[in-house]
Amino acid sequence: MSTSTNRQSAEHLELIFEIYSLIPTTRKITARELHLALNDKGIARSKRTVQRCLDCLLTYFDVEQDATSKPYGYRRTANSKLALGPREHMVFLWAEAYLKTLLPPSYHLMVDSAFTPFSTPSTKRKLIDIRQSESSRTKETSSTVFETLCTAVFYQREVRLSLINVPQSLYVNPLGFIVEQGHLYLAYQYQDTFHVALIDDVLSAYLTTFAYHYPNNFSLNNIPLSKKELT
Incomplete structure (x- = not known):
């Protein structure tokens, strides 16, 4: 298989994961709404391409389609309720x-x-x-960024991260989240070092198809928040 074919396949998988991250569980979303959401994120694809990705998600992911009326709605499958005391x-x-x-x-x-x-x-x-005190409240942040980071941490996927005060985008391995004094941080690995960034400082996060191996003998407890700035 040629390099260009591999690249096209990787880009197609990236798009599928991106669309999956935009599909909610509490309500339905249409293909048109997903197409507009992708455009808002700077991802220009045709409606037909979005529909093909949705067909793939219906086959292989926990996504369901409401075909009772047009336009069809899509959402992730909700879990059944549990019996708790x-x-x-x-x-x-x-x-x-x-x-x-x-x-x-x-x-x-x-x-x-x-x-x-x-x-x-x-x-x-x-x-x-x-x-909580007013000083510990976080600022308003993009819910899309947060959901993308959750997906990346859960599936161990590399993300392209844009941060405040960092001029270039970074390809990083998101390792988990840290909460301290009411503030939420992302812990990540960039090249061979570990860093922490306030979620509020993340301007955008793009999920890639590249998986990473969780570092051996690594613990979130080992990352001091003083290392939140890139050096």
Whole structure:
């Protein structure tokens, strides 16, 4: 197989992962909306190409299609609800409430989606109230950036990262997230060194198809936040 063919295949896979990262679980999204979202991110592809990628996602990924009316809607398959007792429900409510105080409002729908399997009619009432100082609240950040980073960390995929005060884009290996004093950081490996960046400082994140191996004997505990700036 030629180098150009390999490159085309890699770009096609990148596009599939990019479209997958844009498909929500709590609502449906149309092919047209996905096409516009890609354009907003600077990824120019035809509607037919987007549809072909969706057909692939329907076959191989946890994506379902609502064909009851046109335009068809797409969403990721929601998990079934779990049978939990009051104590377990309160623990999950506590975790959900804390995440919402930690993350900007644009992330709250994703939090709701993640905790949907644990919700019951009684949890519609507010049973947990977590309060933080104004200084610990994060700024409004792109939910697309956050979801892309989550996908990259989970699947161990390299990302192209654009950061505030860093002139060039960086191809990095995202290793995980760190929370300190109400602030959320991304820990990543760039070349042979480890760094930390505030999520608020990430301007854009593009998921590639290149996998990476998690560093041997590595722990997030070993990264001091003082190394958050690139050197």
